[in-house]
Amino acid sequence: AQSVAQPEDQVNVAEGNPLTVKCTYSVSGNPYLFWYVQYPNRGLQFLLKYITGDNLVKGSYGFEAEFNKSQTSFHLKKPSALVSDSALYFCAVRDMSNYQLIWGAGTKLIIKP
Amino acid sequence: EAGVAQSPRYKIIEKRQSVAFWCNPISGHATLYWYQQILGQGPKLLIQFQNNGVVDDSQLPKDRFSAERLKGVDSTLKIQPAKLEDSAVYLCASSTREDSHYNEQFFGPGTRLTVL
Numbered sequence: 429a430q431s432v433a434q435p436e437d438q439v440n441v442a443e444g445n446p447l448t449v450k451c452t453y454s455v456s457g458n459p460y461l462f463w464y465v466q467y468p469n470r471g472l473q474f475l476l477k478y479i480t481g482d483n484l485v486k487g488s489y490g491f492e493a494e495f496n497k498s499q500t501s502f503h504l505k506k507p508s509a510l511v512s513d514s515a516l517y518f519c520a521v522r523d524m525s526n527y528q529l530i531w532g533a534g535t536k537l538i539i540k541p
Numbered sequence: 542e543a544g545v546a547q548s549p550r551y552k553i554i555e556k557r558q559s560v561a562f563w564c565n566p567i568s569g570h571a572t573l574y575w576y577q578q579i580l581g582q583g584p585k586l587l588i589q590f591q592n593n594g595v596v597d598d599s600q601l602p603k604d605r606f607s608a609e610r611l612k613g614v615d616s617t618l619k620i621q622p623a624k625l626e627d628s629a630v631y632l633c634a635s636s637t638r639e640d641s642h643y644n645e646q647f648f649g650p651g652t653r654l655t656v657l
Contacts, residue, residue, distance in 0.1 A: 432583075460643050471545070471632055471648030472584070479643045518583055527642050531583030 430455050432521050434532035441509045441539050449504040449517050449535045457525025461502040463493055466516040466534070475517075478502060489513070509539045543567065545649035547633050553655045559621035562652045565614070566635030572596075574646060575608055575618050576632040584632055590616065620654075628656045 432453045441447045453459060460479050464472040476487025478495045486492045493504045504517060519532040546565040554560050566573050571592050576584035587606065589597040593613040601608070605624070610616040620627055630653050634646040 462645060464648075469650070471547075471650045472634075472646075473648070474645035477643070477645060520583075522642055524642065529586065531585075533581065533583050 432532040434535045438536045447509045451502045451519030453521040455523035460522040462520040464518045547649035557622040562618045564616045564633030570635035572636045574634040578630045623656045
């Protein structure tokens with residue numbers, strides 16, 4: 429079955445430390461992969477996407493993500509966390525065999541000063 | 542560039558009442574989506590429009606939910622009658638191209654619906 433897993437409900441990181449928010453997926457076709465962020469009382473904002481090409485993609489606000497086909501993962505990373513990065517992060521995967529967009533349940537990222 | 546506009550931002554109704562949400566996408570965006578986001582979950586697609594035609598409404602509870610995008614621009618989503626389990630945030634999103642599978646979506650701020 430098609431699915432997207434964000435295995436951590438919450439990630440806590442100290443300001444200035446590197447952060448990783450994990451995403452793994454299971455789809456039948458080639459995936460298009462997306463990360464979105466949701467700040468309190470606001471809609472989702474696009475961060476970055478992988479369509480094809482270089483496995484490391486860079487996005488907004490200093491975030492990047494690495495596509496790993498063998499591990500079916502697309503983890504979100506940032507070298508140095510800011511308090512303002514605290515938000516809810518969603519991974520989404522489009523299965524190109526049927527074009528369905530599948531969303532993860534979200535990971536709450538908390539950056540402590 | 543103005544973003545996706547939604548109204549109202551908050552709505553509280555009694556069960557069995559009806560409610561309508563409005564969305565105005567980014568100018569020129571052909572594709573419009575309505576999502577339901579229940580607390581603690583990812584967004585669930587309710588309906589996708591391409592211009593004024595429906596592309597996907599497979600997860601829309603058609604016995605109580607309806608949506609339209611008459612002129613291919615703004616859209617309304619209606620619930621009639623509402624149930625307690627409809628309490629959620631309703632998100633509208635739009636994207637640029639007809640071949641929108643690899644394009645990111647731009648989201649509005651959402652409407653938080655509480656059904657009592």
